[in-house]
Structure formats: structure tokens, C-alpha cells
Amino acid sequence: MDNFTFYAPTYFDFGRGAELHTAELIQKFGGSRVLLHYGGGSIKKSGLYDRIVAVLDGAGIPFVELGGVKPNPRSGLVRQGIELCKREKIDFILAVGGGSTIDSSKAIAAGSLYDGDFMDFYRGKAVVEKALPIGTVLTIAAAGSEGSPNTVITDEENQVKKGMKSDYLRPRFSVLNPELTCTLPPYQTAAGATDIMAHICERYFSNTEESEITDRLCEAVLKTIICEAPRVIEDPGNYEARANIMWAGMLAHNNVCGVGREQDWASHHIEHELSALYDVTHGAGLAVVMPKWMRYVLDKNPDKLVLFAARVWDIPMDEERPRETALKGIEAFEAFLKSIGMPSTLGEVGVGREDIEKMTDKLLGKKKTEGKYVELEREDVIRIYESCL
Numbered sequence: 001m002d003n004f005t006f007y008a009p010t011y012f013d014f015g016r017g018a019e020l021h022t023a024e025l026i027q028k029f030g031g032s033r034v035l036l037h038y039g040g041g042s043i044k045k046s047g048l049y050d051r052i053v054a055v056l057d058g059a060g061i062p063f064v065e066l067g068g069v070k071p072n073p074r075s076g077l078v079r080q081g082i083e084l085c086k087r088e089k090i091d092f093i094l095a096v097g098g099g100s101t102i103d104s105s106k107a108i109a110a111g112s113l114y115d116g117d118f119m120d121f122y123r124g125k126a127v128v129e130k131a132l133p134i135g136t137v138l139t140i141a142a143a144g145s146e147g148s149p150n151t152v153i154t155d156e157e158n159q160v161k162k163g164m165k166s167d168y169l170r171p172r173f174s175v176l177n178p179e180l181t182c183t184l185p186p187y188q189t190a191a192g193a194t195d196i197m198a199h200i201c202e203r204y205f206s207n208t209e210e211s212e213i214t215d216r217l218c219e220a221v222l223k224t225i226i227c228e229a230p231r232v233i234e235d236p237g238n239y240e241a242r243a244n245i246m247w248a249g250m251l252a253h254n255n256v257c258g259v260g261r262e263q264d265w266a267s268h269h270i271e272h273e274l275s276a277l278y279d280v281t282h283g284a285g286l287a288v289v290m291p292k293w294m295r296y297v298l299d300k301n302p303d304k305l306v307l308f309a310a311r312v313w314d315i316p317m318d319e320e321r322p323r324e325t326a327l328k329g330i331e332a333f334e335a336f337l338k339s340i341g342m343p344s345t346l347g348e349v350g351v352g353r354e355d356i357e358k359m360t361d362k363l364l365g366k367k368k369t370e371g372k373y374v375e376l377e378r379e380d381v382i383r384i385y386e387s388c389l
Contacts, residue, residue, distance in 0.1 A: 001211045001260035008254050010147050011173040014247070016239075018177045019051055019137050022094065023059035029133055029172040031092025034063040035085055037105045038096045039070070043139065046183060052096055052137065064088050069097060072154045072161060072275045072282065073104040078118060081108035085132065095136045095171075099143020099195075102136050106151035106169040109134050121164045122153055128166035137175040140184060141246040142192030142283060144199055144253025146174035154276050160362050161276035176250070178242035186233050190340040191283025193229040193245060196252045197222055198286040202265045203258035205304050205373040211261045218257045219311050224248045226312075229340050266371025267293045270384060273359035280349045287342035288349065291334045292387045295327075297374040302326050304373070346388045356385040 011029075013021050026034060034056065043049040056063050066081050084090070085108060095105035109132040111118030120126040136146045145151065149170045152163040181189070204218040224244055231241040251257060270293070271285040298305055306322045309315040309329020318325045334344060343349050360381045369375040376384070 001214075002208055002262070004259040006255065006259050007167050008147065008170065008256070010171050010254070012147070012176060012250070013173065014176045014243075016177060016179055018175045019048065019180070020055055022052055022135070022137060022175060023055040023061055025173045025175070026056075026061060026092055026094065026135055027059065029092070029135065031061070031094075031133065031135070033089060033091050034061055035081065035088070035090045035093045035105075035108070036063045036065045036096065037069065037081065037093055037101055037108070038065075038067050039098070039101050040067070042183075043096055046180070048096065048137070048139070048180060052094075063094070064090070069101045069104045071100050072279055073100040073107075073152075074154050075107075075119060075156050078104055078107040078111060078153060081105075082111040082118060085112040091132065093132050093134045095134060096139070098138070098140035098192075099145040102134075102138075102143070102145035102171070103151040103153060105134050105136075106131070106145070107153050108132070109169060110166070119153075119155060119162070121166075122155070122162035124164075128164075128168045131166070131168040134169070134171045135173045135175070136171045137180075138177075138246070139180045140188060140192050141178075141181055141242070141249035142195040144196070144249050144251075146171060146176065147250040147254035149255075150253065152272070159276050161272035163272075174250075176246050178239055178246045181242050181246060182237050182239070184236070186236070187281075187284075187341055189232055189236070190229065190342055191281050191287075192249065193225050193340065194283040194287045194337060194342055196245070196249045197225050198267060198283075198290055199252040200257060201290060201308075202268055203255075203261065203263050204308065205264045206261045207301075207373060208261035214257055214259065214261055215307070215311075217251075221248050221252055221257060222312050226336060233340050262372050264371050264373040266373070266376055269363055269370055270359075270381060273363050274346075274349070274351055276362075277355060277359060278349065278351050280351065284343055284349055287337045288344060288346055288388050289384070291330055291337070291344070292384055294330045294333070296380070296384050296387065298323065298326055298330070300374045305329060346385075351388075353386070353389060356382055359385065 305326035
């Protein structure tokens with residue numbers, strides 16, 4: 001295991017009715033003038049918006065609103081939010097929604113206390129040194145942004161999706177009520193479950209040796225999703241299954257499963273180009289990319305794929321033919337994703353061959369390679385995209 005530091009200060013309020021505590025949590029963490037940031041009409045249709053507004057009004061907390069966050073959150077709305085926060089002297093941001101809303105809020109939080117273009121943080125030209133505090137009310141278990149320092153934004157001008165992270169962007173609190181996810185369509189639920197699994201896989205597929213504790217944590221979260229995702233697809237109102245998935249989503253990305261080890265992230269970065277150019281649902285794109293990445297790297301670095309098959313998918317170990325064990329694990333992963341309604345080819349999400357080289361060039365930029373488990377050169381990335389067709 002490698003040396004590491006780990007800082008995870010988020011206060012979690014988990015369970016039925018937890019959103020009713022939002023006002024007191026804002027006050028607990030020093031908020032007095034709030035930006036209420038959210039997406040489309042779903043929180044209004046569900047009644048969540050009215051409940052949040054009622055508790056804010058009841059506590060006498062002034063707030064201004066900014067809705068309109070879309071999946072793969074856009075830079076343009078972030079700029080509107082930064083301008084609004086500066087003009088209205090906002091001192092706290094409340095994100096009500098899923099990972100896209102929380103990521104957008106984090107970008108606004110950092111940009112509101114920065115004199116330059118907030119995209120400097122995402123382009124590696126600046127680091128976050130301070131940010132407005134954030135609280136979240138989560139409505140979909142997927143991205144894990146409710147407990148992480150990470151944020152991803154689509155740069156509309158350049159049609160690229162960029163990420164960055166800073167401990168200043170970890171939410172002060174996150175409200176997690178599994179009931180709020182019960183009305184999600186099956187496709188969104190499945191895409192969220194896939195994203196959770198991908199967050200774990202990016203950490204699990206590592207060349208760091210002797211990291212047994214985080215290996216076992218990763219395996220436990222993966223097996224939880226394998227158990228619970230089919231249950232909520234069959235019965236969307238299953239509170240206990242929703243609860244397990246919601247907490248798994250947070251654990252998958254607050255990095256407790258990733259400390260002390262080298263991480264990969266090639267599949268995520270390859271998929272980000274699909275989201276940026278085609279607006280593909282992130283989890284659906286990962287369902288296509290990640291198994292193909294596994295197949296591509298199998299003969300280059302099979303060891304962790306063998307472990308993945310044996311420990312996660314309960315494939316009997318074939319000591320004489322470990323590659324066959326690993327391949328059966330990949331096949332089990334593919335079959336699981338298909339069983340919960342996820343796509344397996346780029347054609348199913350509307351992506352063609354014509355943009356593969358463009359996406360590869362945007363992905364690599366000035367870098368020579370992508371990923372750590374197996375370092376992928378330009379031709380490798382192109383072949384992975386092609387195998388997804």
C-alpha cells in the first residue's frame with residue numbers, strides 16, 4: 001500500500017424525511033444567504049422543491065434560485081451561477097438533484113471566489129484555494145459527488161468534458177433520503193448503478209500491491225450493486241435496496257476505496273468524450289466502454305481481472321488457464337449490465353465511427369498515454385473505441 005492522506009469532512013443525514021433538516025444544516029454550517037441550484041422539473045413534480053422552499057422560508061433563510069442544470073453539466077450555466085452569487089452576495093450553495101447539479105454547484109462555488117475564468121481549474125491553469133460552502137440534497141445514486149472532492153463540467157465552447165478535484169469542494173453536508181430516488185425511471189437507475197460500479201473499477205484495477213483492505217472494500221461495494229440493482233429495477237419502491245445503493249454510491253467515490261493505491265480512470269476519460277460530443281448518459285457510456293477496455297487490457301495485464309472474476313463474480317478459478325477465468329468474469333459483467341437494461345455498443349447510444357479520431361485527440365491532448373493499469377497510447381484508445389461499435 002502506498003502512502004496517502006485522506007480528508008472527508010462531509011456530514012451525512014441519511015434516511016426518510018432527512019430533507020426536512022436542510023435549513024438547520026445550512027445554519028449549522030454557517031450559511032445565511034443561499035443559492036438554491038437544481039435541474040429540470042423533476043424536483044417540482046415530486047414535491048421536493050416545495051418542501052425545500054418551505055423549510056428555508058420557515059427558518060427565515062433568504063435564497064435565490066438557479067435551475068436548468070442538464071446531464072453533463074454545462075459551463076454556460078456555471079458562469080450564470082457565478083455572476084448570480086457575486087451579485088447577490090451568496091455565502092452558501094444548496095444543490096438539490098443528482099451528480100450534475102452537485103458538480104455544477106462545485107464549479108460555481110470555486111468560481112465565485114476566483115478572479116479569473118473558472119475553467120482555469122479544469123484546464124490545469126489554477127488550483128482551488130477557497131470556495132463557497134456547499135450542501136446537497138441527493139435525488140439519484142450515481143456520481144458520488146455528494147461525498148467527493150470531484151467535479152466534472154462540459155466546456156461548451158470546446159466540446160470537451162473536464163474534471164478536477166479539491167478538498168475545498170467536498171460538501172459540508174449531504175442529505176441522503178433513499179425515498180427521493182424511488183420515482184426514477186429504470187434506465188436512470190441502471191445508469192446510476194453502472195456509474196457506481198465504474199467508480200469502483202477505476203480504483204480496483206491497480207498495479208499497487210498489498211492493498212488487501214481496499215481490494216475487499218471495492219469488492220463489497222461491487223457485490224452490493226450486483227445484488228441490489230436488479231431488485232430496484234423489478235421493484236422501484238424497494239426502500240432497503242435503494243438505501244444500500246445510495247450509500248454504495250457515496251462510498252464508491254469519496255475515495256475511501258481508493259486510498260493507498262494507484263488508480264486507472266482510462267474508461268471514464270474515454271467515456272467523457274462521448275458525453276461531451278454526443279451528450280451520452282454517463283452511466284450508459286460507461287456500460288459500453290468499460291467491458292471493452294477490460295477485454296483490450298486482458299492480455300496486457302490479466303492479474304486483477306482474474307481476481308475480479310473470482311472474487312466479484314464467483315467464477316471458479318482455473319489455475320491452469322487464468323485467462324479463461326478472467327474472460328468469464330468480463331462476460332458476467334457484460335451480462336449483468338445487459339440484464340439491467342444498459343447498452344453494449346456505441347450504435348445503441350447514437351455514436352458512429354466518424355468521430356473516433358477526433359475524440360481520441362481531444363482525450364489525449366498533449367499527453368502521450370491514458371490510464372495507469374495499462375498505459376494506452378493513441379492507437380490503443382482508437383482500438384477501444386472501435387471495439388465499442
